[in-house]
Every structure is written in C-alpha cells, then in structure tokens.
Amino acid sequence: MHRIPVGVLGASGYAGRELCALVTRHPRLTLAFATANGQRGERAELPRGGSVTFVATEDAPLGKAALVFSALPHGASKAWVERARAAGAKVVDLSSDFRIGNGANGANGANGANGANGAVPYGLTEARREAVRGADLVANPGCYPTAVLLGLLPLLEQGLVARGATIGVSASSGVTGAGLSARTDLLFGEITENYRAYGVGNTHRHLNEMRAMLQELRADADLVFTPHLLPAARGILATMTVPLARPLADPLAPWKARYAHEPFVELVDEPPELRHVVHRNVVRIAALPVAHVRTPTLLVFAALDNLLKGAAGQAVQNANLMFGLDEPLGLPA
Amino acid sequence: MHRIPVGVLGASGYAGRELCALVTRHPRLTLAFATANGQRGERAELPRGGSVTFVATEDAPLGKAALVFSALPHGASKAWVERARAAGAKVVDLSSDFRIGNGANGANGANGANGANGAVPYGLTEARREAVRGADLVANPGCYPTAVLLGLLPLLEQGLVARGATIGVSASSGVTGAGLSARTDLLFGEITENYRAYGVGNTHRHLNEMRAMLQELRADADLVFTPHLLPAARGILATMTVPLARPLADPLAPWKARYAHEPFVELVDEPPELRHVVHRNVVRIAALPVAHVRTPTLLVFAALDNLLKGAAGQAVQNANLMFGLDEPLGLPA
Amino acid sequence: MHRIPVGVLGASGYAGRELCALVTRHPRLTLAFATANGQRGERAELPRGGSVTFVATEDAPLGKAALVFSALPHGASKAWVERARAAGAKVVDLSSDFRIGNGANGANGANGANGANGAVPYGLTEARREAVRGADLVANPGCYPTAVLLGLLPLLEQGLVARGATIGVSASSGVTGAGLSARTDLLFGEITENYRAYGVGNTHRHLNEMRAMLQELRADADLVFTPHLLPAARGILATMTVPLARPLADPLAPWKARYAHEPFVELVDEPPELRHVVHRNVVRIAALPVAHVRTPTLLVFAALDNLLKGAAGQAVQNANLMFGLDEPLGLPA
C-alpha cells in the first residue's frame, strides 16, 4: 500500500526524534526527510532503534512531502509552516506559533479567535476532533496544556467548577520537556536529587493556550498554574485542586461520560503514575474526593508522556485524522 | 566540658541514623546507646562518616541517658517514651504519638488540647519556642507539617488568607520520607523515572497535626494536602496556592516580619530548590504573586530536608532548647 | 491464523512481566495464563500497556499451553518445568536449573555435558541455534553470561586470546537484574547516587555457565568476572580487557565475520551506551584497541537490556525457533 511521504522540520530535539521514530514505524507513513541545522549531515539514533540522517532546514525538499511536522522553535516555525503549506503539504505544527491564545499571532489573540473561528484548529484531539479532521494545518497543543485541559474538560463543559473558584494546578515534568539544549541548569549534576518550580505565578509560556480554552468554555474560575522540574527524563503529572459547584456522587462520572469512546484516555481509580504512561500515547486521569473540607473539592490528576501524548504522539494522532486514516494507527497505546 | 549522654531509640531507620550522626558531631552531646531490634549487635555506617552498633530496644540502658530521642514507629513509641521519662531522661519523640491532633492519644484529640493546653508541646520550634524551652517531653512535628506550617504561619497569624478559601498544597518528598522498609513499591526500579501522588484526598497521616494547628490559629480556610513521591532520596518541597484576603505590596513582607531573627529560616526571591536545603537544618521559603487572576493569590513555597529540619535536625534544635544550649549548636546550617 | 497458547510461570517479577508483555504483542502467540503465588487473583500492569491477572502456580492449567516460559526462582523451577513437559508443552526455562555448568543438576555438571551432549540445549541463540531449533526444552542463559559470552565468542572460537591470559570482565547492571524483591538494599534511597560491586572474586551465580562455555571452547585463559550495581533500572554493560595472541589489523573483524547475518547483534565503532539497547532485543558490541601496552590488548564492550536480550526477549527468540516461526517475530529490535 502507498505510504505518505513525511518531512520533519527541527528533527534533532527530543520531540523531533520521537516524530521520526513514530513515522518510521507507522504502517502508512514513510520518512522523506528530517532537518536539523546544527547537525546537518549527521546521523542520529532514534528512540527504540533505527537512525536518521539530518539535512539542513533550508535544504528541506518540501515538495517531496505530503505531510510535514514542524518541531522548529517557537517563532521560527511559522515561516516554515507557511512554506510547507505553499508547497502543498498538510502540516502539523508543534510550536506555539499557531496555537490559540498566542498573542504573537494576530489571528490567535486573547480573543480566542483562532480556536473558536480561526483557520487553524487547536489540535487537542479529544476536544477538536471534527475541526482537525478537515484541516490542512493543525496547531499541536503544548505538553502541559494537553494534560491540564484533558483533565479539566469534563468539569468545565458540564459546569461543575464552583463559581469564582481558584483551581490550583501543580504540574511536574521530566526534563526532556525543556528540550535538548546545552543549558548548565539542565545538566545531570544539577537535576539529580533536585526538584524545583519554575515559570511561577502564571508566567509560563503555556498559560496562554490554557486560558484561551477556559475562556471559550466560559469558565468562571481562576487557574493558577505552577510547573516543576522533576529529576526524571519523561512524563508530566498535573495535580489539580478543584472546588466544585456541588458534590458528586461518583467523582469520576463526568470523565466517564465525556471520554467513553476515546482510545487514548484511560480513567483510573488510583492516582496515576508516570511509569504507566511513558512511552505510550495516552493520558491517564483520576478524580478523587477530598475529606475534611467545607467546599466540596475534587483532586484531579492527569498524567501523560510529554513527548508522545504531549507532543509527537498527539501530532501523529492529528495527522491520522487529517489524512482519513484510523486515528490510532502507528501509535503505541 | 561535660557532654550530655544521649540515647536513640529506633536508630536503624533513616531519621534514626541522622540522629546518631548529629549526636556524634554535636559539641555538647555524646551517644550513650542506639537501639534497633532488627539489627541488634550489628554495626551500621552513619551519614557523613562514623558508625554505630545497635542494641535491642529492650536492652536500652535508659538510666544512662539524660536525653532520649525516640524514632520508634508511630504507636510503638509512646510506651518507650514514658519509660524513658520515668528513668529521668528528657525526651524528644519523633513519632506522631504525642503530636497535636493525634486522635489515638486522648490528650491530643481533635480539640487541639495538647497543642493549646496539653502537657506535651508540639515542637515546631519557630512557633513554640517558649513551650519547648521549659519542656521535658516534646513531640517533634512530621516532615510535611514542618514545611507546610512554617510556610503558612505568617499568613495565618496575620489573617491574610481569604475567608472560606481553599488552600491547595501540593507537596513532593524524597523516598527516605517513607522510611527504610522493605517495600517493593520503594525499590529503585519502581521509583526511578516515576512520580505519583499518594495519601490523596486529605487522607495522609500528617493531615491531623496540620489541621489542629490551623484550628488553633482560627483559620477560616480549607486545606487540601496532596503529597507526592519523588525519584529522589531526600527533601520536601511544598507548593501552596493561597487566595488572599487582600493584595500584598511586598509578597514576602509577612515572612520577613515573622522570621526576622530565625537562624533556620531562609527567605528567598526565587522558588527554592531541594539541592539548596538538603543536608542542612533549614527551611527555605519564597512567596510569589500570581498574574491573570481575579482573587489576589500567592504562591508560597517551602523546602527543607525531610530528615534534618523535617526530623532529626529539628529534634536536636528542640533538645538544645530543652537543655539551655544555644539553639543552633551542632546543626548544619 | 491460529495463535499458540502460552503460559508464564512466575510472572510477577520483572522478567515475568516482560514475558507477558511480549506474548501479548506477539502476532502468533496468545497468553493462556500467568502465575504468581504471592499475587494470585491480582491484576498487574504490563510494560508498555495492558495488564494481566495472576493465578496461583499450583492452579496453572498446564494442559492449555503449548508453550510454557518458566521465570520461577532458581531451584524451584525444575519441578514445574518437568510438569509442563509432562503435560505436553514445549518449555523455555529462564532459571539456572537446566543451564550448563549448573552443579545442582546431575546432567549439567562442570563437565559441560548438558551443553555439549546433554538433552537440554543452552539457549544462547547465536551460539546454539540448531540445537534450540529442534528442542522441546531450552535453558535460557543468564543476563550477564549473554553479554559476556556473545562479546567474547568470536575471539574464543578463533583462538585469538593470549594463552594463559587473564580476561578482566567488569560488568554493570541495572537493579531490575536483582528482581522485584523486598530487599532494603535495593530501595531507591540506597541505590540512587550509589555504585558498588557485588558477587566479587568469581563468586557470582552466573560464573558457572560462563566457565562451562569457556571450557567447551577450550579457552586457555582466566576469566575474572566482577558485577556491579548501577543506579539505573535496566541494562547491562560488560567491559572486557582481553590480552590477545596477536595484534589485529581490524579490531572488529572477528565479530564481523562471526555475526554477519545475526538480526539481534549490532556492531558499533564507539563504546555502546545502555540507552541505545534498553527496551530492545539486541546485544551491541564494540572492540577497540589499547595504546601504551606491550601485550596487544583489546577492549571488548557488550551492552544489552537485561530483561529482553538478557532474559525475556532471548526466551521468545528461542521459542520462535522451537516452533518453526521466524526468529525475530514479535521482538522489538
């Protein structure tokens, strides 16, 4: 059977190499090229075996690809996405350049235009499946927003959050979330046996797309998002303290209803662990009641692999939809 | 100069061995005996050098010690504490048996009697220094409560928390917090590259003493406490989302006022990191404002070494006070 | 197409769960039962997704399986292997009970009878493919011997080791090699930031099968094998210092000749890294010359995943041969 030729722009980072690995194993895709300016001509090993040789991004034979994934840096991605579109390829952009709530892009301002009415669907697949299916360009969500939004979506859609409440989100990520960049603060010697928050006070770059989604869903709540850096390579766990509008007999009921037929959402009765979601394209969610409080409160947990369901895996999930393939094709679940 | 003879009950665990190490290096203390039923007659290496040979707890020469630290398990500690007291020793109990809010002990019920009026001071040193100074028996706080309460104390005492608010506390601890016990879920292979919550929904054993303190301080707020297990050996970081009664011009002002002369409290402008507090008897606190919210909100961080400021170090700090020694004597700050 | 029903005995440990995971994903195998006395009736998650529910070993419906893998402990495995054989199943035994050099088994004494002429082939696939192909019972090698022997085999077979030489083998393993057992010395807090040798002085249980193989190959050399415990979950790296009978123009030539058509042997020009072999059924080998020595000497490195090529993966590789299937079927390479 014919395989769809795929190009990966910015393929030398963690997400880029996962994209190459997924494409290489996908039964209907084939890797046409992979670019990396800093490593042009070099061969790199891929996760779970195999290797790829990079070309410079400016030498990318865009015309040869029917599908392009861009894992280029935020800001740098937009121009290349437009070039790939002009060359006729469908594109999934993993940068924030086309995401909802991205003020840097006129069409994606705080009014959420891009999400609600704009030309570029926000590829949170479980929330926007129909928009993604018909799209030629999809803005793949950030890793934290994927966890937080998939975790909160059922409560928000069903109006279950207490009015005016403060939703405290404490999220922790493995260091691959910070990318494969030569920073001394990401050295093994600085991370092992350490743990710290960063991007504190709602200053993290990913806040915009979370706020834009909350706005679209007319949530009447403050979201306080605090990311942390784990001494681990992969995985995100978001722990969310949510004051409720009313007690729930079955705490997990909103998620059961919302995600009944989702192939990549796992609902569990215990707090999810990173080790059960890494190397898989799933989000695992638990919702547990809180004792000794006057305001009924839920603890919602969402765990995923930041490089798969939080990046490359969700990108392939979106691409499958864009090309009319089975949504789970080629994805490790 | 005369050295005070010290006994350590339950010395083979992580906190017990830290106690032995601190006593060994303390200029005014000397180790008279250390007990460990499972390892009687065995020699164990201490952190940072030196070693100790254990005797069985029932063979402990209680009469030889002027000071006894009990690191025996919760429930088992009480009887031995009473025996040590009867033999004339002053005692710091690291178990929960005499702590405020401990329902298992009539004198320490949910009414907080033990904290407010009871005979056994709750040894959160920075909050109860005068009560500790005159005491013959002190109940050393848990590691999580030390971090959470020292972090929240200035806001609570100064009435700065929004009425009826939900305080979301997400705390993460290194695995030594779970003790040196042969549990398969604490094996390296189960913890590395993993992260998970436990004791979820305000069910953690440490909740009682936190709630009792909040009650004493007449806090009108829900505390939602969610502990997590880090792939790290030592250290606790508590991340606390606190809706405020009113905005603060200087977010750190309440802590500066409250802890101006404290030798073991460090106030910092950036989120604290575990690596800067481990192997030291300090709590490091930061308070940072939150943008994009309607209810003024603070993020409060408190970091400490669970085995030192959260256990053995605070115990020695209390013992120094009980014996009229300089509070910081023999403590690594 | 018909799937072969498979039973896994002793399935709750690390190797047992990998076996279940491999069988579950194998296109021609299906899991009939998995046993674990300590966890009978419990459900366990498998690596990379899926789960299994254990039955007690004595309740194993042996008659339902055409293929049985035994991951029972050394000593306990033999009786169950014989029962499974009596029930008509082909068996791959992952314990040491039927391995060459195992003095506990009359047929497998130090004379290497079992290896050379005995009824139970030693399942080092790349060395014994034909014997395995026709077998009903195969003794799967230990993880260390697989790395060491596949690394040394070409030199030994081609008579390239200096006569009377001492081959120094320093090998390091992730802690899953020690099994999923409740030992305090394997706790995260004892392993992180630590490293140590064990089984020192040729006292490790795995030495027997290595010595038996060397004897069969008439090697005139001392093997000094020193295993170490890494602060990592998976993977083995063996570093072998080998004095040579004569210099080699191309240090890797003996391996290129010997392993030219092997699907699971990867020869590399740089020292192999664990991260490139874990979660894969391969051994990666490098051979590099040594400067500043009078006796020509090679450094030989062999790296593999102790749970896959060192255990469950090699077991499936052997089972594929025993059932006339394609050797790589269902294996992640």
Next chain:
Amino acid sequence: MHRIPVGVLGASGYAGRELCALVTRHPRLTLAFATANGQRGERAELPRGGSVTFVATEDAPLGKAALVFSALPHGASKAWVERARAAGAKVVDLSSDFRIGNGANGANGANGANGANGAVPYGLTEARREAVRGADLVANPGCYPTAVLLGLLPLLEQGLVARGATIGVSASSGVTGAGLSARTDLLFGEITENYRAYGVGNTHRHLNEMRAMLQELRADADLVFTPHLLPAARGILATMTVPLARPLADPLAPWKARYAHEPFVELVDEPPELRHVVHRNVVRIAALPVAHVRTPTLLVFAALDNLLKGAAGQAVQNANLMFGLDEPLGLPA
C-alpha cells in the same frame, strides 16, 4: 587566631565551588576572592550553605592571597599559577599543567622528571607527603589517578604484581567529573538510565600521570584504564583486576602495612560503595581474592569523592601541609 587569606581561581565549576566551601568552613583559612570570568559579579550558592560572589580572573587581587588554589582549565592554569607565585602566594594547581607525565610541560615529560626530581611535587599526598610539606607549588592529581594510584601503590611498591601482567582498570565516575559545562551529552535526559565508557583504549587525559607514576615505581605491567560515566553526580569507583607475582595469605596485608597511620585512607572488607565516601575526604580501599583462576589474582577496589579526595579535599590536605597546619584541618572525614 590569624586566618590565611585564600584566593580561588576558576571558582564557578564543581571543584571550584567545593574549594570555596572548604575554605569558608576551614578554621585557619578565609576566602579573599574567587574568580569566574563567565559569572563575574554573580553570586553563587556553595555546597552545604553559604554563597560567594565572583570577580573576573583578570581582576583577581593576587597580592591579597597567601594561598591560591587554581581550578582553571588545563592549559589556561599555568600562566595564572606563575602570576600567583610571582605575587608571593603558595599555590595548589588543580589542573594537569604541572603534573608528572604531562607532555605539554617540558619539565614534566614522560621521563617523570617532575615527579622524581622536578621542582613541582605531584600532590598525591599519601605518596609524596614530605615533598609537599616543603613546597610552594603543588600539582594536585586528577580524580581517577588518585583512586587508581592509591589503590595500586602498596602492590607496586612491594613488587607484588606479576611480571608482564595486564592490570585491567575499569573505573566509573559521577558526571561532576566532567565539569559544569554546557554540553548536551551531559544533560539529565542523556545520562539518566544510561551508562557508557569513554576515553577508551588508554586515551584518557589522566593516563599520563598514572603511567608516569608506574614508571617511577618500575612497574613491569601493562595498565589498561577504561573510564565510564555513571548516572550519578559524585564519586569514583575503580575496579582493578591485578594478576599477582605470588598468592597472598591476607589479601589486605599490603595496604594495612602501607596505610597504617593515614587519616584519609579507609580499608574495608567488602567492596566499597560510593555512598560511604561522597561528601568526605577519604579513599576507601578493599582487596579481595579471586577463585577459579590459575594465576593468583586480586580484585582491588578504590572509591572516593571525585570533588573532595579527588580534587578540592586533597588540595586542602596539601595546602595544610604546605602551611604547617594539621593535615586533616577543615576536612570532612
């Protein structure tokens, strides 16, 4: 009592910060300045508390220091050492610039002149105490050579190594040994759950000083040195396979005789563990016999903290001698 003013050149790296921390806690030393070109004017936290503010190296007030430690990079250190000497300070150089066997320095060529007769003593304290005591400039050994040479010294001095033997040394180091440099191959994500050899085939920079010492000791043996990178921050373990000239009744006897009165050498009966030597200025050595070999063979283990006994600690040990202070003063043993 008067404190000796100390300058640290190149203080921002791992060894430099340890030096600052040791000087700060030393009862007879005081930190006059610390330099770091890349971080001039910045404040850095020190291990175990305290902080330092760096000046640029060219702004170092060399005249203010009676003692200078240089932790500048190899090659760059020599000129600054000479400037500090010209300004009247005694100097301990932690770079390789003045070490024996360093071909880049005429006076320190492969003839071992510098070690045996040269002006700059090689500061392997336990081997060169008298030369160090009278020196104004000492070349502090590398971390690996300290472990390897202190481990082998008794065997070499007492002529116990088999003639013509190959000594296989497999050594593993925590990543701080590679320095605090922005290299992607040292990122947490590349090191965790990984392990690999490097500098293979006797090509490691540290080989020179080891070979020069062996030459001085007239050792008739090949040394094959293979370093590895551990997924750990600190510590070195050297595992040495040594064919002996004759069997030893008490394997540890040569070390007991040689190191009877050494304050920083610990002899142990079990293979040493990193966790028992890190954060301490000691080398821990074990020697164990090997079974099943024809040539009598010893396994010698030497473990130390690469930043203390392997760098900053040994440097202070040497400085104490150079200034007529007690050798162990200010050192954590």
